[in-house]
């Protein structure tokens with residue numbers, strides 16, 4: 119089935135569901151207006167639809183090949199990447215001083231969504247590069263910015279993130295890669311990193327690895343970790359020529375999905391040590407890496423949205439053409455399109471509402487990041503920072519869970535054909551499955567939410583966000599329409615459940631009942647995610663905008679569907695959280 123980037127849906131989510139008006143009214147980006155955004159997205163969509171999306175299935179079959187330390191990517195990737203570089207898509211939100219366009223990150227995140235939707239494997243290369251740009255922009259010296267940012271922004275050079283080692287996954291502090299100071303101020307990095315996305319490939323002229331390592335003599339654990347820039351090719355100070363650094367890809371992982379994204383085992387410093395340059399301060403590497411990871415977390419959330427959209431489009435089309443069975447009311451003897459069956463219709467509605475809701479959460483998260491980083495008023499910056507901090511783990515986890523759920527439903531809608539690889543929907547499901555795992559597993563995100571984010575500024579982040587939802591609920595209740603009143607009542611109930619559970623978690627935290635807090639973390643995140651989802655869909659339903667993608671009544675129906683069929687699960691989640699067994703240790707002993 120021909121794929122088309124969902125530009126209208128994206129613009130609707132940005133303008134009518136998320137707080138785009140806050141970006142525009144801030145006047146921080148004078149060029150930002152409706153027609154600019156539309157033109158930008160339509161241009162990026164052309165590249166996504168015509169050059170990247172057609173590679174998705176063939177690249178999945180071909181994968182990448184490792185030979186003598188060199189990785190050849192799937193046929194077509196090099197050419198598509200060249201188009202991406204030539205059209206400067208990587209420069210959108212980059213710093214102007216280094217060749218960037220200085221536009222809001224929200225637009226860069228939306229463009230990244232287009233790459234994600236068209237081919238998730240391909241999208242990982244520009245996504246990791248954006249993370250490296252972010253880290254160097256925030257923590258690099260002027261020399262480092264001049265040296266690396268211009269070519270990373272264009273994409274001529276790509277970036278990677280090297281945290282994971284066999285014994286150091288979620289617990290990054292357990293890493294063993296070492297760094298030794300050289301007399302010239304550089305460092306010799308030695309160690310092996312695993313699972314490095316696009317650690318080696320043939321699409322960019324150079325690969326700028328950001329590597330976490332421990333400087334000899336540094337403390338054990340998280341406080342002794344530093345971050346290094348370790349380029350694949352490095353400038354010889356005498357000849358000024360680029361020569362190969364002491365690093366090599368020694369293996370490619372065979373994976374469940376994203377087959378065309380090379381997941382590399384990287385060996386640094388097998389000979390004399392890979393030459394690296396400290397980024398930020400010694401022993402402050404994790405803080406620097408988190409700058410990169412927050413950007414990456416939101417973009418991984420967008421991968422969930424992208425893969426859900428892809429599966430939705432194909433499944434919806436299939437449900438309107440596959441004929442099977444008679445109409446349930448016996449009105450005809452002919453076979454009907456399967457969407458006529460209420461069970462299939464419900465799956466499609468679930469897929470669409472989850473996809474739209476997760477997109478809006480991620481966009482509002484991106485807007486909050488932009489305003490937190492750029493607004494001239496400190497108080498406003500702080501307000502948006504609270505929101506960004508709260509929404510980042512939710513965007514990452516909830517949207518990636520949506521990606522898995524929607525792509526699984528997509529297989530179900532296709533029946534047996536869904537399980538057959540040629541159809542393509544099985545690939546979406548396989549590809550979607552990594553997103554809840556990398557960039558900090560969803561379990562770790564949930565822990566971040568209940569241990570750190572709930573407490574920041576004495577619970578102000580949660581309170582502010584719930585106030586936004588209350589405002590939406592109030593607007594629905596004022597509509598003098600039974601459907602909107604149902605939506606409002608259900609939103610009010612969900613808000614009460616969040617308030618009850620938040621209190622419970624904070625009480626347990628004070629009592630040091632951390633086992634109960636952590637046991638409930640993922641349920642709390644889900645509770646938050648679906649409530650936020652309903653809030654954004656309701657805003658879409660309240661909008662009177664005539665953006666031609668769904669009628670007003672269809673938008674209300676979708677919000678009502680989500681409210682009555684999905685949001686109502688908040689009651690069960692809240693019950694589950696509040697009745698968390700205080701003797702949880704028994705469960706462990708039972709095994």
Ligand SMILES: Cc1cc2nc3c(=O)[nH]c(=O)nc-3n(C[C@H](O)[C@H](O)[C@H](O)COP(=O)(O)OP(=O)(O)OC[C@H]3O[C@@H](n4cnc5c(N)ncnc54)[C@H](O)[C@@H]3O)c2cc1C
Nearest residue numbers: 279280281282287288313314315381556557558559561562
């Ligand atoms: C395809 C792919 C691409 C990747 N790309 C990169 C990359 O580019 N760069 C990079 O550095 N890494 C990369 N990774 C690594 C990825 O980020 C890790 O796999 C991930 O962080 C989880 O670490 P782990 O695999 O060691 O699992 P573990 O940490 O062993 O986790 C196993 C399970 O235990 C849970 N768990 C662990 N610790 C805790 C805790 N304290 N509390 C509660 N639950 C816990 C986890 O949530 C998970 O469910 C990639 C991985 C894959 C598979």
